[in-house]
Amino acid sequence: MNWRLIKDKLIRQSFATLLVLSLVVIVIILVGLSIKSMPLLRAERLGVILTESVWSPMNGSFGFLSFIMGTVWVTFISLIIAVPLCVLASVYLVEYAGEALRKMVLPLVNVLAAIPPVLYGVWGVLFVVPFLSQYIAPIVGAETTGYTVFAGGIVLAVMIFPIMVSIMVEVLQTIPYELKAASLSLGATKWETIVKVILIKAKPGLIAAVVLGISRAFGETIAVLMVCGNIPQIPKSFFDAGYPLPALIANNFGEMMSIPLYDSALMFAALLLFVLIFGFNLISRLILNRLERKS
Numbered sequence: 264m265n266w267r268l269i270k271d272k273l274i275r276q277s278f279a280t281l282l283v284l285s286l287v288v289i290v291i292i293l294v295g296l297s298i299k300s301m302p303l304l305r306a307e308r309l310g311v312i313l314t315e316s317v318w319s320p321m322n323g324s325f326g327f328l329s330f331i332m333g334t335v336w337v338t339f340i341s342l343i344i345a346v347p348l349c350v351l352a353s354v355y356l357v358e359y360a361g362e363a364l365r366k367m368v369l370p371l372v373n374v375l376a377a378i379p380p381v382l383y384g385v386w387g388v389l390f391v392v393p394f395l396s397q398y399i400a401p402i403v404g405a406e407t408t409g410y411t412v413f414a415g416g417i418v419l420a421v422m423i424f425p426i427m428v429s430i431m432v433e434v435l436q437t438i439p440y441e442l443k444a445a446s447l448s449l450g451a452t453k454w455e456t457i458v459k460v461i462l463i464k465a466k467p468g469l470i471a472a473v474v475l476g477i478s479r480a481f482g483e484t485i486a487v488l489m490v491c492g493n494i495p496q497i498p499k500s501f502f503d504a505g506y507p508l509p510a511l512i513a514n515n516f517g518e519m520m521s522i523p524l525y526d527s528a529l530m531f532a533a534l535l536l537f538v539l540i541f542g543f544n545l546i547s548r549l550i551l552n553r554l555e556r557k558s
Contacts, residue, residue: 293534293537302527303524318495321522323524329505329506330511333491333508336416336505337415337505340413340415340420341415341416342420346473348420349431349476353435356369358453358457369432372425372428373425375421375425376425380483384488386418392408410490410493411491412491412503415490415491419483422479422486423477426472426476427472431465434471435468438464438465442460471547481536481540485513488510491506508532508535
């Protein structure tokens, strides 16, 4: 009995240690990026850095507004495309599709999640960019090369589609059959049951899936870098080029480090991306907790 208690205590302490180490790693990353960013923050006020859009390292101008807006535009477009498609696809797989089709489609969705991001980028360059420039842009009277935030949003939507569908399917499958049966027995149609019962009950889980998708969208680099144009400007339409924060870091890290404050500026970009993702997840967790309490 003593040995069993000792073993139980050792396992508990080991798990607690691993948890603390995970938190310490996050703190170390935050502290390290903050220290590396300090030269830029000492040279320029934080408000100016975040609200200026001029990016000219040779002249000592490090405005991050265009990169922040590029990140927001690409992420927003990807969500507009991905969220409705993922919800509808998940509902179909769970409520309408047969068992054979579901068993065939879900593994294929998981395969999509394992494809390297650079392949999505190549697909975007070969198909999405020409399609936007030759077919979509002329319809709305726009002139573009196709390397736009719209192209970045489409590629990113395809990339986050697998993870969101997988989670949403799991969430919808946990809804008790009794709820569906009760709704149908009261005369509701299948679609009314889905909209007014199933989706309402599954709302916290669906939001969690969207949060995970957004978290990946914020940090995606290579595929978006290849199709979004990489011009430091504030996009004014879907057909303008953009320059997200991850692309800025990937494109420039290790180059031109002899320029004063350039290294610090890139570290600040990484810190800003870290804070954006951490803050978004924290706010989303608080919202999910409130929704779970209500349900």
